[in-house]
């Protein structure tokens with residue numbers, strides 16, 4: 001098992017890699033296809049990073065609470081929101097590596113991209129997300145499918161080599177979510193040992209009844 005990674009150190013340059021920007025746009029497009037978004041919806045982005053997914057969705061929602069355990073990621077998110085004139089649509093919340101269960105609010109959508117594989121014990125985290133959905137609210141989780149262990153150049157903070165989407169769908173159903181679906185939203189191509197390796201990214205969605 002791996003120690004926790006300090007994402008503060010990479011926050012300032014996070015958006016420099018086009019593959020991250022492309023992936024976030026693809027995840028956001030998948031969410032748009034799976035979830036009927038509206039400007040009445042309040043959402044939570046768990047492990048928001050610099051808000052790459054959120055900035056693709058923000059104008060289709062009322063407000064987003066952007067949660068991350070790295071303060072520097074949140075700082076970049078706030079700066080981008082201010083520069084885009086969207087600061088009134090986004091709030092930030094520093095978490096302690098757990099889902100922020102002190103929140104008394106419930107959300108019309110909770111989404112997350114490329115975070116699950118950084119979380120050692122997933123079931124309590126997903127349970128907390130479900131508990132914080134408003135009735136009729138959606139959970140939308142994107143991550144790598146199970147991979148060969150070579151996706152990350154630096155394995156620090158990587159607790160899972162991708163996530164089994166069938167397991168995630170079953171977990172959603174066990175926790176009472178309905179209309180559970182999975183789709184492939186993107187494929188990341190990396191050079192590994194002189195060859196192209198393909199890493200697919202799924203989006204699993206479900207609805208609280």
Ligand SMILES: C[S@@+](CC[C@H](N)C(=O)[O-])C[C@H]1O[C@@H](n2cnc3c(N)ncnc32)[C@H](O)[C@@H]1O
Nearest residue numbers: 007047048049052068069070097113114115118
């Ligand atoms: C791979 S980045 C993805 C960032 C963003 N979702 C995106 O798609 O660009 C993972 C993010 O999750 C955050 N993170 C990792 N573990 C976390 C945890 N237990 N609680 C909250 N945030 C976490 C990191 O600080 C980092 O910003």
